[in-house]
Amino acid sequence: MSEGGPWVRLARQVLRRRGAVAAFSALLLIVLASAAAPLYAAWVGVDPFASDVAGTTIRDGREVDLMQPNDNPLHLGLTPIGPDWRLGPYAMGADPQGRDVAARVLYGGRNSLLISAASALLCLAVATGLGLAAGYFGGWVDAVLSRLLDILWAVPVYLLAISLSIVTIGHALHLGIVTIASDNLLIPVAIIALVYIPYAARPLRARALALARAEFVLAARALGASHWRILTREILPNLLDTLMVLAPLLMALCLLAESSLSFLSLGVQAPAASWGTIIQDGEGLIYTRPMVAILPGLAIVATVLALNVLGDALRDVLDPKGGRR
Amino acid sequence: MTVLLEAHDVRRVYRLGGGRVLQAVAGVSLHVKEGESLALVGESGCGKSTLGRALIGLEPVDAGAVLFDGENLATLTSRRRHALRGRMQMVFQNVHAALNPRRTAGDSIAEPLRIHGIGRAAIPERVRVLLDLVGLPEQAAVRYPHEFSGGQRQRLNIARALALDPALVVADEPVSALDVSVQAQIVNLFRDLQARLGLACVFISHDLAVVRQMADRIAVMYLGAIVEEGEGMAVLAAPAHPYTRALIDAVPRPDRPLPPPLQGEVPSPLSPPPGCRFHPRCPHAIGRCREEAPILRDIGPGRKVACHFPLI
Numbered sequence: 001m002s003e004g005g006p007w008v009r010l011a012r013q014v015l016r017r018r019g020a021v022a023a024f025s026a027l028l029l030i031v032l033a034s035a036a037a038p039l040y041a042a043w044v045g046v047d048p049f050a051s052d053v054a055g056t057t058i059r060d061g062r063e064v065d066l067m068q069p070n071d072n073p074l075h076l077g078l079t080p081i082g083p084d085w086r087l088g089p090y091a092m093g094a095d096p097q098g099r100d101v102a103a104r105v106l107y108g109g110r111n112s113l114l115i116s117a118a119s120a121l122l123c124l125a126v127a128t129g130l131g132l133a134a135g136y137f138g139g140w141v142d143a144v145l146s147r148l149l150d151i152l153w154a155v156p157v158y159l160l161a162i163s164l165s166i167v168t169i170g171h172a173l174h175l176g177i178v179t180i181a182s183d184n185l186l187i188p189v190a191i192i193a194l195v196y197i198p199y200a201a202r203p204l205r206a207r208a209l210a211l212a213r214a215e216f217v218l219a220a221r222a223l224g225a226s227h228w229r230i231l232t233r234e235i236l237p238n239l240l241d242t243l244m245v246l247a248p249l250l251m252a253l254c255l256l257a258e259s260s261l262s263f264l265s266l267g268v269q270a271p272a273a274s275w276g277t278i279i280q281d282g283e284g285l286i287y288t289r290p291m292v293a294i295l296p297g298l299a300i301v302a303t304v305l306a307l308n309v310l311g312d313a314l315r316d317v318l319d320p321k322g323g324r325r
Numbered sequence: 326m327t328v329l330l331e332a333h334d335v336r337r338v339y340r341l342g343g344g345r346v347l348q349a350v351a352g353v354s355l356h357v358k359e360g361e362s363l364a365l366v367g368e369s370g371c372g373k374s375t376l377g378r379a380l381i382g383l384e385p386v387d388a389g390a391v392l393f394d395g396e397n398l399a400t401l402t403s404r405r406r407h408a409l410r411g412r413m414q415m416v417f418q419n420v421h422a423a424l425n426p427r428r429t430a431g432d433s434i435a436e437p438l439r440i441h442g443i444g445r446a447a448i449p450e451r452v453r454v455l456l457d458l459v460g461l462p463e464q465a466a467v468r469y470p471h472e473f474s475g476g477q478r479q480r481l482n483i484a485r486a487l488a489l490d491p492a493l494v495v496a497d498e499p500v501s502a503l504d505v506s507v508q509a510q511i512v513n514l515f516r517d518l519q520a521r522l523g524l525a526c527v528f529i530s531h532d533l534a535v536v537r538q539m540a541d542r543i544a545v546m547y548l549g550a551i552v553e554e555g556e557g558m559a560v561l562a563a564p565a566h567p568y569t570r571a572l573i574d575a576v577p578r579p580d581r582p583l584p585p586p587l588q589g590e591v592p593s594p595l596s597p598p599p600g601c602r603f604h605p606r607c608p609h610a611i612g613r614c615r616e617e618a619p620i621l622r623d624i625g626p627g628r629k630v631a632c633h634f635p636l637i
Contacts, residue, residue, distance in 0.1 A: 006427060006469065215423040216433075219485065222383055223437040224410035233436075237427040 013317045020313035023306040030303055034109030041103040044089045048107050049271045052098035057081065057090050066090070066098040071288065083291050092291050095281045105295050108273035113303070115185055115267070115274070116255035119192035123250060124243060126193065127200035132231055132239070134201075135208025146205070153198035161257055164191045165266035183269040192257045199253070200246050207242045211235045241318040248311035252304040259300050275300050326358040329525050330380060330413075330493055334389035337375050347594050349375040351549035352389065354621075357493065362519060362526040364540030364557065366572065368591055369531060372549040374418075377495045377529045381413040382406065393493070411441050411489030418498035420478040424470040430456075430481050431466025437488040455484040459514060476507035483514065487522070495527045500535055512538050533576050537561055542627070545569045548594055548602045551621060555628040565624060565635040567607045601633070609634055 014020050033040075041048050055066045059081075067078040080094035083101075092102040134145040152160075168187050173180040180186055211217060212235065220230050261267035262276025270277065275296035282292030337350040349372040357363050365373045378384035380391055382398040391398045393413060401409065417423040424433050434455055435448050443451065453463050459480040470478060479499060486494055496515070500508040512535055519526055528539045536543060540557040545568065553566040564570045574584045589606045592598050601619050604610040613633055621631040 215417040215419050216425045218378075218383065219415065219417065219423055219482075220436070222381060222410065222413075222415045223440050223485075223489075224407045225436070225440050229440070234425055238425070240427075 010317060014313060017313050017316075019309050023309035023313070026302060026306040027310065030109060030299065030306070031113060034106055034113055037103065037106035037110055040106055041100070044087070044091070044100070044103070046089050046100035046103050048099050048103035048273070050099070051271075052094075053078075055098050059084060066094045079288050080285070080292075082289055092295055093289055095278070095292050096285065097281075101278070101282075101292050101295060104273045104278055105275070105299060108268075108275045108278050108296055109299060111185065111268050111272060111274040112255060112258055112262075112276070112300070115189050115192070115258045116251050118185075119189045119196075119254045119258070120247060120251040122189060122193035123196045123200050123254070124247060127197050127204055128236070128239065128243065130197070131201045131204030132208050132235060135205040135210075136212045136227070136231055136235060138209070138212070142205075142209075145201075149198040149201050152195075153202075155195075157195040157257065158260060160195050161191050161261060162264065162266060164194070165261055165264075169266055169269075183272070185268070188258060188261055188267045192254050192261070195257070196250060196253055200250055203242055203246065204239060207239055208235055211238050245311060245315045245318055248307040248314065252307035252311070255300065255304055255307070326360065328356050329359045329361075329394060330357040330527075331392040332356070332376075332380060332389065333392070335376065335379055335386050335391060336388040337372070337379055337384060338387045341595075345595055348372075348549050348597065349594065350379065350386075351597070353546075353549075353551055354389075355544055355551065355554070357525050357527060359492065359525055360519070360523045361541045362528055362539055364528045364530060364536040364543045365546055366530060366533065366536055366543055367546035370591060370594070371546045372594070373529045373546050374497050376546070377497050377527060378415070380527060381415055381493070381495050382409075383415065407441075411437065412491050413493040413495070414486035414489070414491040416479070416482050416486050416494060416496040416499045418502055420475045420482065420502055421470075423482045424478060426470050429467055429469055430461075430473070433470075433481065434466070434485050434488055437485060441489055451488070455488055458487060458518070459484045474507075475503050476510060479503060479507075479511050480514065483511075483518070487518070490522075491524065493525045493527070495529070497529045498531070499528070501530065501532060508535065515539060533561065533572060545572070548591065548597055550602060550631065551629075552603065552631045553629065554621070555625075559628065563637050565628065565630040565637045566603075566632050567609055567636065568603050570636060571606075601631075603632075 053067050056063045057066060064081065066081050068081060070077045070079050080096055080098060081090055083091060083093040085091065090100050092105070095101050095104065130145050130149070134142040165188070168191070169182060172182050173187070217230055217234050220234050225234070258267055258274065259276035259279070262274040263280045265277070265280065268274035268277055278296040279293045282289065285292050332353055332355050335350055335353045336348070339347040339349055341347055351372070353376055355363065365376065367373045375384055379386050382391065386399060393409060396405070396409070398406070424430070431452050434452050438448050438451055452466055456463060456465055461477065461480050461484070465473070465477070470481070473481065499515070500511045503511060515526065516539065518524060528536070530536050537557070543555065543557050543560045544551050545553040545560070545566065547568050553560060553564065553569045560569060561573060564573055571587045575586060577583055587606050592602070592605060598605050600616045601607070601610070601614040604614040607614065617633070619631045619633050621629050624630050624635055624637070
């Protein structure tokens with residue numbers, strides 16, 4: 001029997017796993033780097049949001065154009081300057097509008113991480129409410145909620161997200177006295193959260209259903225505890241395990257959805273950046289300046305991988321079916 | 326002694342899919358006096374747990390009535406029901422599931438006090454007294470359920486049940502999940518607490534050795550109905566119902582070989598047999614038993630049996 005509360009035990013067990021520690025460190029690095037985006041931009045002296053197709057930069061002591069003649073035999077069109085792999089302006093080259101790719105990837109990380117984390121949290125909050133209600137009250141409440149979730153889950157997530165985005169894009173939303181501008185980040189957050197609610201609500205409902213029949217809940221009823229008190233003080237604290245496993249896995253899914261929407265110009269709107277929009281910027285340059293698309297692509301892969309490793313580690317530690325308690 | 330709890334012809338029916346009906350409790354009448362302990366004995370699935378929960382209003386009854394201190398649990402106002410909650414409590418069988426794993430022991434024991442509006446300042450002292458009452462040290466309050474053994478957890482469950490000074494405790498198989506050596510400790514604790522606090526107790530068990538220790542009176546249940554009732558020692562010494570006889574004979578004793586066990590399984594409560602519910606397994610059953618259901622009738626002072634041909 002180990003000492004200490006549940007949180008101490010959890011932290012100890014997670015820290016014993018090398019993969020989880022590595023994933024957590026990687027995530028921390030990505031988050032800190034993204035948070036430091038303005039510092040980086042100011043330090044190297046670039047404006048990642050202003051189009052600068054006529055601009056110049058210094059390479060090897062010489063002033064060079066950001067947009068250079070093509071390498072093709074006819075020298076038709078322009079290609080943005082490539083990476084020089086040195087700390088400084090345009091270390092990773094420029095995008096088709098002459099903006100610093102490295103700075104934009106860092107700024108893009110802010111939006112991508114913010115939107116995916118916010119939508120994962122929003123999704124979990126709603127799914128917890130639905131799962132608790134369906135699992136605890138059962139009967140017709142469960143029947144109605146579960147069928148609604150089934151219907152939502154039957155619609156392909158990306159199709160639903162894309163359709164909703166197309167409807168909301170370019171139109172400000174008027175909700176009573178509140179107006180949400182079409183480029184407000186809340187719109188992709190809400191859409192992504194909505195499409196993944198069934199993904200999160202189903203395991204939460206199953207857990208709440210099992211907990212609702214546990215004897216300590218019966219004991220609370222025998223003591224005269226109200227439904228609200230039982231839900232918030234007996235059942236909800238025991239859903240934390242499930243929530244902690246779901247959170248990173250869900251955030252990974254949300255990040256992928258956000259990137260896809262942004263890639264399709266249906267998420268973050270120019271001139272703001274997200275990893276998805278930068279990949280789109282680099283799409284046409286994939287043969288000549290592959291770093292424009294590869295860099296945000298790597299960021300997505302690294303973040304999703306780290307989130308999944310972390311989620312799996314938490315699942316191993318917390319899931320009773322893992323048999324590791 | 327005045328009667329604390331009365332059940333009149335209590336029935337509990339579960340409607341399953343496909344129009345099937347499960348009679349978990351099929352018309353039970355019983356009473357518990359103040360400070361008395363009544364043992365409900367029977368095989369698993371005989372409805373004793375359902376009846377136990379119905380006795381403290383945790384399970385609705387479909388017919389009949391449960392009266393606590395003369396008040397019908399089914400018709401109470403919610404305010405009155407809340408007030409009565411503290412006076413009738415339950416101790417559960419599964420010691421591992423009966424405590425919220427996310428709460429410390431002290432927090433679990435304090436919960437009833439908070440629910441019933443006991444002042445915050447008085448709670449720590451009350452928790453200390455309760456822990457002491459069940460023989461746990463004060464330091465146990467800050468520990469989590471997983472840090473306790475099964476016996477200690479059952480002590481915590483008892484402490485929580487006693488927090489509001491109940492007059493009645495329904496204990497559903499309180500020792501059957503424990504090691505035999507620990508069972509005796511918990512049984513002794515129960516007896517001690519009953520004597521000290523004047524608790525009435527409904528003790529649900531299938532273990533006659535435990536029942537012998539605990540019960541002033543015994544009610545034997547078979548397929549949702551009581552088949553025999555009487556003073557504990559009298560019933561165990563001279564059972565009147567063949568089923569009670571079989572239960573007693575099934576306990577191994579060193580001084581005799583084990584008699585042949587009962588034939589067959591307990592019939593499904595979905596389709597109870599006609600006539601006496603016990604007749605398919607009864608060694609003495611004759612034609613009348615297959616057709617006419619015996620009623621629970623008095624055969625002596627405080628002694629009742631539901632059998633056409635009682636053994637005494």
